[in-house]
Amino acid sequence: MNLNQLQPPTAPHSLSANSVSRIMLTVLATLVPATTFGFWLYGWPALFLWIITVLAALLGEAACLKLAGNNALPTLSDGSALVTGWLLALSLPPWAPWWIGAVGGLFATMLAKQVFGGLGYNLFNPAMVARVFLLISFPVQMTVWIAPMPITSAAAPGFHDGLLIFLGNIPKPDAIASASLLGFAKTELSRGTDLLHSLVGSAYGISLAGARAGSLGETASLLIAAGGLVLLTLRIIAWHIPVSMIAGIAIPALVANAIDPARYLDVTSHLLSGGAMLGAFYIATDYVTSPNSKAGQLVFGFGCGFLTYVIRTWGGYPEGVAFAVLVLNACTPVIDRYLKPRILGRNWRGAPLDPAVERAKS
Amino acid sequence: MAQTGERDQPGFRLKDNAMGLIEKLLHNLKAPRWGVHPDDHKRPAADAPLRTLPLPSRLYVPLLQHVGQPARPVVLVGQEVRKGQLIAEPQGRISAPVHAPTSGRIAAIGEITAPHPSGLPFEAITIETDGHDRAVEVDVPADPFTLAPAEVTALISAAGVVGLGGATFPSSVKLALGKRSEITTLIVNGGECEPYLSCDDRVMRDRAADVIDGVRLMLHCTGAREALVGIEDNKPEAIAAMRRAAARFPEIKVRPVPARYPMGSDRQLIETLTGKEVPSDCRAADVGVIVNNVSTANAVHRAVRRGEPLIERIVTINGGAVWQPGNILAPIGTLAADLLAFAGLKSEPARLVMGGPMMGAVLPHARVPIVKGSAGILAFNEDEVAIPEAGPCIRCGNCVQACPIGLLPLEMAANVRAGDLQAAASLGLSDCISCGCCAYICPSHIPLVQYFSHAKGELWAQERDKLRMEATRKLAAERAVRLEREAAEKSEAAARRKAERDAAKRAEAAAMAAAENAVTEAAE
Ligand code: SF4
Numbered sequence: 001m002n003l004n005q006l007q008p009p010t011a012p013h014s015l016s017a018n019s020v021s022r023i024m025l026t027v028l029a030t031l032v033p034a035t036t037f038g039f040w041l042y043g044w045p046a047l048f049l050w051i052i053t054v055l056a057a058l059l060g061e062a063a064c065l066k067l068a069g070n071n072a073l074p075t076l077s078d079g080s081a082l083v084t085g086w087l088l089a090l091s092l093p094p095w096a097p098w099w100i101g102a103v104g105g106l107f108a109t110m111l112a113k114q115v116f117g118g119l120g121y122n123l124f125n126p127a128m129v130a131r132v133f134l135l136i137s138f139p140v141q142m143t144v145w146i147a148p149m150p151i152t153s154a155a156a157p158g159f160h161d162g163l164l165i166f167l168g169n170i171p172k173p174d175a176i177a178s179a180s181l182l183g184f185a186k187t188e189l190s191r192g193t194d195l196l197h198s199l200v201g202s203a204y205g206i207s208l209a210g211a212r213a214g215s216l217g218e219t220a221s222l223l224i225a226a227g228g229l230v231l232l233t234l235r236i237i238a239w240h241i242p243v244s245m246i247a248g249i250a251i252p253a254l255v256a257n258a259i260d261p262a263r264y265l266d267v268t269s270h271l272l273s274g275g276a277m278l279g280a281f282y283i284a285t286d287y288v289t290s291p292n293s294k295a296g297q298l299v300f301g302f303g304c305g306f307l308t309y310v311i312r313t314w315g316g317y318p319e320g321v322a323f324a325v326l327v328l329n330a331c332t333p334v335i336d337r338y339l340k341p342r343i344l345g346r347n348w349r350g351a352p353l354d355p356a357v358e359r360a361k362s
Numbered sequence: 363m364a365q366t367g368e369r370d371q372p373g374f375r376l377k378d379n380a381m382g383l384i385e386k387l388l389h390n391l392k393a394p395r396w397g398v399h400p401d402d403h404k405r406p407a408a409d410a411p412l413r414t415l416p417l418p419s420r421l422y423v424p425l426l427q428h429v430g431q432p433a434r435p436v437v438l439v440g441q442e443v444r445k446g447q448l449i450a451e452p453q454g455r456i457s458a459p460v461h462a463p464t465s466g467r468i469a470a471i472g473e474i475t476a477p478h479p480s481g482l483p484f485e486a487i488t489i490e491t492d493g494h495d496r497a498v499e500v501d502v503p504a505d506p507f508t509l510a511p512a513e514v515t516a517l518i519s520a521a522g523v524v525g526l527g528g529a530t531f532p533s534s535v536k537l538a539l540g541k542r543s544e545i546t547t548l549i550v551n552g553g554e555c556e557p558y559l560s561c562d563d564r565v566m567r568d569r570a571a572d573v574i575d576g577v578r579l580m581l582h583c584t585g586a587r588e589a590l591v592g593i594e595d596n597k598p599e600a601i602a603a604m605r606r607a608a609a610r611f612p613e614i615k616v617r618p619v620p621a622r623y624p625m626g627s628d629r630q631l632i633e634t635l636t637g638k639e640v641p642s643d644c645r646a647a648d649v650g651v652i653v654n655n656v657s658t659a660n661a662v663h664r665a666v667r668r669g670e671p672l673i674e675r676i677v678t679i680n681g682g683a684v685w686q687p688g689n690i691l692a693p694i695g696t697l698a699a700d701l702l703a704f705a706g707l708k709s710e711p712a713r714l715v716m717g718g719p720m721m722g723a724v725l726p727h728a729r730v731p732i733v734k735g736s737a738g739i740l741a742f743n744e745d746e747v748a749i750p751e752a753g754p755c756i757r758c759g760n761c762v763q764a765c766p767i768g769l770l771p772l773e774m775a776a777n778v779r780a781g782d783l784q785a786a787a788s789l790g791l792s793d794c795i796s797c798g799c800c801a802y803i804c805p806s807h808i809p810l811v812q813y814f815s816h817a818k819g820e821l822w823a824q825e826r827d828k829l830r831m832e833a834t835r836k837l838a839a840e841r842a843v844r845l846e847r848e849a850a851e852k853s854e855a856a857a858r859r860k861a862e863r864d865a866a867k868r869a870e871a872a873a874m875a876a877a878e879n880a881v882t883e884a885a886e
């Protein structure tokens with residue numbers, strides 16, 4: 001049924017100036033500072049990887065639309081594929097070889113989005129599906145992190161070397177290979193070294209400045225969070241998911257760390273590591289795959305955070321944001337079914353209110 | 363609130379401050395989260411002084427300008443009428459009379475185009491005006507407050523006053539209802555939350571004293587203790603004027619409310635002003651409240667104090683295609699074309715709307731008369747009506763956030779699109795007030811309200827069909843029972859007749875036998 005062409009047109013006759021592409025472009029604009037900071041820290045290879053991931057995501061979307069016999073341009077210009085590719089790029093190891101970005105980008109828009117029917121119909125967050133797929137298929141490439149070294153420093157690869165690293169032609173110098181904080185903590189714990197000893201004197205403490213190994217989005221957590229706050233003030237995202245997701249990570253982290261600081265990482269490390277901030281502000285808040293009522297969003301966000309903590313602490317992988325978000329994505333339809341907003345003049349169960357009670361109010 | 367004496371003690375002051383803070387917080391939490399904040403486009407039209415339309419040469423006065431049954435003409439073609447003379451009387455319990463807006467000759471009684479998107483013809487009385495504007499003589503009560511409430515209500519009823527906020531429910535019926543259901547609060551709606559419109563604003567600025575008098579009369583009719591006048595805070599001039607006019611009457615309180623669409627919707631305004639939520643299957647009167655518009659209050663004042671029926675109104679002429687937007691006082695039955703010609707057009711309008719941009723109806727053309735409920739005629743230019751093509755729903759939840767009723771527009775629309783109207787109904791479709799917030803805010807420009815109107819229409823038709831089918835089934839069942847009964851009766855009668863015949867036969871045989879016996883006996 002296409003009511004769009006119905007004549008005569010009906011009210012409302014004015015529309016807000018809002019549009020999907022405007023929303024998407026704003027989201028991208030808030031990612032620019034974190035991304036540029038990442039380029040500065042990780043140099044040319046990171047820039048190349050970002051470019052290829054975004055291009056692959058766009059190409060995947062365009063190819064699917066073409067195959068379906070549609071004009072690709074209007075859909076591409078809504079900006080959603082760009083956002084998907086960009087977010088995926090932010091969650092990859094910055095020096096990963098080119099094909100990681102290419103495969104991931106194509107996978108995200110083709111198999112995780114268009115196969116479901118395109119924007120609005122996918123059950124899972126495309127960027128996270130692609131990331132998990134890459135992690136499971138290519139565990140080695142996906143867990144090699146490097147210590148940040150500003151592009152201006154002597155050790156940083158130049159354009160040419162950067163290109164070679166990107167193409168996977170020269171092995172990364174061992175000296176700069178590193179581990180992310182969460183990965184490091186997990187390995188040390190499994191070796192029997194407790195955190196009080198393993199973290200002492202290591203560079204992990206100075207994470208705030210961004211000088212910590214990780215993906216672009218991890219290293220620049222604070223800039224990501226700042227971008228998220230901008231989205232909140234612009235009302236592009238609501239506070240419910242970010243706040244509840246942060247609470248979902250912070251509350252168990254506080255409790256566990258208070259009980260046994262030798263075994264459990266502190267709150268700040270949890271919140272500023274891995275995909276916590278990127279997840280809370282950009283991934284879990286994905287419109288399509290999160291619940292639509294406020295109550296549902298609180299449950300969803302808390303679930304994402306809590307599950308992230310559980311996977312990080314007791315699971316097989318050091319990082320759990322992607323898994324947690326996907327699990328909660330799967331729960332979204334159920335959450336939506338049970339947590340609906342209350343209808344004016346009705347109680348939560350949908351029965352009309354009692355007029356006598358309302359009459360007595362004043 | 364603590365008493366003054368207590369407040370002077372430091373302990374109480376602390377507690378009081380804390381309470382104040384909590385109250386403020388609660389107030390913030392309670393501040394409306396629903397609705398949208400469209401550009402109001404009210405000025406400069408709202409600030410332009412009220413103009414009076416020169417009398418048009420013809421007026422087309424519709425017979426149905428209210429909710430309920432159409433009025434029945436009581437004049438004949440060719441008859442001379444005077445201003446304010448009854449030309450059609452109400453029929454049925456919910457109806458309103460119609461009066462001649464000026465003096466002249468009845469030129470026709472018949473079909474013209476309805477001010478409705480369907481453009482279907484409907485009945486109206488056409489008056490050729492004579493330009494003299496001669497009015498009928500009327501008596502007015504010296505002091506209406508000495509009259510019984512029912513008598514005042516009767517005056518309002520006879521004047522054909524209907525709700526001018528858009529619902530056009532006959533006011534006297536509403537006021538009488540108020541009397542029956544123990545109304546405590548009269549809410550006077552000066553919200554005027556629709557963008558572009560400013561006729562209520564103008565009425566409050568220019569006729570505040572009349573409006574307040576109308577409010578007092580309505581208080582008298584309903585027996586309500588207090589009146590709360592809710593005015594959106596984007597109309598400071600109106601608030602000031604109304605405050606001045608209401609100063610002498612402590613029972614009337616002017617209350618600014620946040621400018622937010624749809625604040626002027628009854629349920630929203632009631633909740634904002636009184637904290638009461640009207641239960642979904644109830645009327646406002648069931649919680650002790652009735653709502654009347656400020657222009658209605660003005661009409662009540664004129665009806666009771668001057669004996670003037672509702673024959674003219676202030677109409678906002680606005681929109682990008684209008685040369686001199688503003689408010690115009692015009693007789694009911696004036697063609698939109700006359701009003702637009704008076705205000706002047708900058709360009710050919712791309713769309714004509716009667717009412718506001720959020721809920722108004724498209725006019726098929728400008729040869730449509732204004733009715734009692736016409737708050738505005740909007741002539742939009744191309745830019746204003748450019749509606750981008752609808753995209754897919756990205757589940758952004760903007761519509762959920764904006765819906766003042768707490769519905770899930772995206773889910774309802776998805777159900778309607780899939781043809782599952784029952785699922786849409788179970789999500790609360792019948793609670794939807796068609797305010798348009800969801801469609802206004804949707805970044806994918808999905809015509810949500812169109813889906814809902816379509817579904818409501820279908821469901822209504824289904825319901826009607828169901829009732830009809832049930833009635834048919836009942837009739838069929840009754841017929842079957844009747845046929846059965848008749849058949850039973852018939853066979854019973856046949857059996858009875860047969861039995862009678864048999865009995866008669868037997869009796870005959872017995873008699874014959876007896877006779878034979880007798881004969882034989884006699885022979886022996
Ligand atoms: S506002 Fe539009 S796009 Fe957003 S959830 Fe509602 S229907 Fe979907």
Ligand code: SF4
Pocket residue numbers: 764765766767768769771793794795796797798799800801810811814
């Ligand atoms: S039109 Fe209906 S569904 Fe949409 S916002 Fe208004 S009440 Fe809610």
